[in-house]
Amino acid sequence: MEMNKFDISGKKIWVAGHRGMVGSALIRRLASEDCEIIIAGRDTLDLLDQTQTHAWLAENKPDVVFLAAAKVGGIWANDTYPADFLYDNLMIETNVIHGSYLAGVEKLVFLGSSCIYPKMAEQPMKEEALLTGPLEETNQWYAIAKIAGIKMCQAYRRQYGCDFISAMPTNLFGAGDNYDEKGSHVVAALIQKAHRAKLAGDSSMELWGTGTPLREFLFVDDLADALVFLLKNYSDEPHINVGSGVEHSIRELAETIAKVIGFDGEFIFDTSKPDGTPRKLMDSTRLGNMGWKADTSLELGLKSAYQWYLENRAWKND
Numbered sequence: 001m002e003m004n005k006f007d008i009s010g011k012k013i014w015v016a017g018h019r020g021m022v023g024s025a026l027i028r029r030l031a032s033e034d035c036e037i038i039i040a041g042r043d044t045l046d047l048l049d050q051t052q053t054h055a056w057l058a059e060n061k062p063d064v065v066f067l068a069a070a071k072v073g074g075i076w077a078n079d080t081y082p083a084d085f086l087y088d089n090l091m092i093e094t095n096v097i098h099g100s101y102l103a104g105v106e107k108l109v110f111l112g113s114s115c116i117y118p119k120m121a122e123q124p125m126k127e128e129a130l131l132t133g134p135l136e137e138t139n140q141w142y143a144i145a146k147i148a149g150i151k152m153c154q155a156y157r158r159q160y161g162c163d164f165i166s167a168m169p170t171n172l173f174g175a176g177d178n179y180d181e182k183g184s185h186v187v188a189a190l191i192q193k194a195h196r197a198k199l200a201g202d203s204s205m206e207l208w209g210t211g212t213p214l215r216e217f218l219f220v221d222d223l224a225d226a227l228v229f230l231l232k233n234y235s236d237e238p239h240i241n242v243g244s245g246v247e248h249s250i251r252e253l254a255e256t257i258a259k260v261i262g263f264d265g266e267f268i269f270d271t272s273k274p275d276g277t278p279r280k281l282m283d284s285t286r287l288g289n290m291g292w293k294a295d296t297s298l299e300l301g302l303k304s305a306y307q308w309y310l311e312n313r314a315w316k317n318d
Contacts, residue, residue, distance in 0.1 A: 006232050009034045014062035017069030021176035025224035026066050053095040057103035065100050065108040073183045078139040089145030097152050101162055109231055110153050112146045112168040115139050124283035127238055154237045166239035170282045174220035175308040190257045191309055198263040208273035211251030216281045218244045219301035222294040229292045243282035244294040260302045
């Protein structure tokens, strides 16, 4: 595994997808580095448009690209709009990766997702599990697009010698999370549910399933730190898992969220609803061996996430 020091002092860094949860965390993290951050809003640059994307890259000439732009959504959205998830994500990454090669970008960091791994992957999921079995049916379209992005970075490294790397984060939460009813993931959904239950003075709150499945959660600002670490220290073909390495049951997650929010009612588990896979954990040994580990506890991260929700979303969603 290549450990390769890449100096970002004075570099011009483009964060593609700067309005998203990961992109905005990267902007916060890079603020303390000696670099110039450049961004392009959707109003000025449509990443689905190849001509526009290539022209923008040629004109702005970033030294580094973080490819955090993607069409994302929950199970419902993935299941309802499979063509959009496949087409939009393939176009974004193809346009940005090829355009970066054409524009002479020195280094590119591509963001994947833990859903790239087979549905029945052995736990914890190692990087080598990629393409060893069928994907989860509901979000396979998104997963296929992300796998194509990883392979594209590897192909451009092999054929053109491009220093393009890929990172696969686990379940993320934090500022900028999606609180849309049909698109939110478990942390955002439970924050919203507990907040409403507290406001309504409810004595109980319903949770889907048994509360026993184990999940790994990573605070998005920790991910941003890991991505900057990889940018500076990693240069090789294999994608790298980025996780916290800590598992929490859904019940434990709900209890911590209730504590942070101040909801003191009880939980009622609707066991007629599905639990999903019993365990989903990334093996982040490779990243750990390079010298990086997540340092934000679940409770501390949830406090920050709830604060952001109160300031930005609560009044829109109640």
